[in-house]
Amino acid sequence: MKSTHLAGVSFGATVIALSGFAWLAQPKPAEAAGAEAKPGQVAAADKIARGKYLVTIAACNDCHTPLKMGPTGPEPDMTRMLSGHPEMMELPPAPTLPPGPWLVSVAATNTAWSGPWGVSYTANLTPDPETGLGKWTLRDFTATIRSGRHMGRGRAILPPMPIPMYKNFTDEDMEAVFSYLQSIPAVKNRVPEPLPPVAATASTQ
Ligand code: HEC
Numbered sequence: 697m698k699s700t701h702l703a704g705v706s707f708g709a710t711v712i713a714l715s716g717f718a719w720l721a722q723p724k725p726a727e728a729a730g731a732e733a734k735p736g737q738v739a740a741a742d743k744i745a746r747g748k749y750l751v752t753i754a755a756c757n758d759c760h761t762p763l764k765m766g767p768t769g770p771e772p773d774m775t776r777m778l779s780g781h782p783e784m785m786e787l788p789p790a791p792t793l794p795p796g797p798w799l800v801s802v803a804a805t806n807t808a809w810s811g812p813w814g815v816s817y818t819a820n821l822t823p824d825p826e827t828g829l830g831k832w833t834l835r836d837f838t839a840t841i842r843s844g845r846h847m848g849r850g851r852a853i854l855p856p857m858p859i860p861m862y863k864n865f866t867d868e869d870m871e872a873v874f875s876y877l878q879s880i881p882a883v884k885n886r887v888p889e890p891l892p893p894v895a896a897t898a899s900t901q
Pocket of ligand 1: 758759838858
């Protein structure tokens with residue numbers, strides 16, 4: 697698992713470094729709370745605004761919002777914001793790479809990744825109850841990000857999800873990110889299960 701872990705570190709860093717494109721609107725201040733709002737509502741709106749800011753600068757959209765072709769090149773399809781790898785996208789088998797330092801192939805949407813760990817598909821982070829995080833609690837979310845395992849106890853979360861960096865979110869930031877994710881439009885999109893590495897598949901046949 698060591699190389700897989702390292703891959704997660706380097707790709708996460710690359711993607712975050714590349715995310716200088718002004719793709720996402722700056723988070724608005726918590727103006728939605730308004731002057732009439734009760735203190736509890738202001739706190740909730742502040743938390744969501746902070747979560748939006750964190751999701752923006754931590755570049756969750758880079759991998760979890762599919763790219764589409766726009767007039768000046770690929771751009772995130774914000775009608776499917778943070779809904780993960782599109783279920784209707786049929787992918788041919790991942791290409792076999794020549795020997796050498798090239799390690800990873802990525803689908804044009806930036807949502808399917810083939811590497812030494814197999815093929816991973818970015819998750820649906822919207823609050824859809826069946827295909828997204830709608831039934832998750834803050835505890836499920838925090839346990840996943842801190843442990844690198846689905847719900848803190850399931851299978852290991854594969855690269856390039858930057859768990860090694862995100863596990864350092866403070867509890868407060870973790871809550872803000874989760875609150876924001878629960879506030880965005882739900883998108884029904886069932887992301888496929890990951891595929892094992894080709895070598896592993898071949899040796900079991
Ligand atoms: C470099 C690409 C990348 C970035 C950036 C990224 N993710 Fe992911 N994420 C993935 C991939 C790929 C998976 C699926 C891994 C798997 O199936 O094991 C994933 C899985 C997840 C899961 C696990 C879902 C589950 O069902 O267990 C959560 C939660 C998640 N990401 C949240 C986030 C959040 C929040 C951010 C931003 C703070 C983020 N991701 C940024 C690639 C990324």
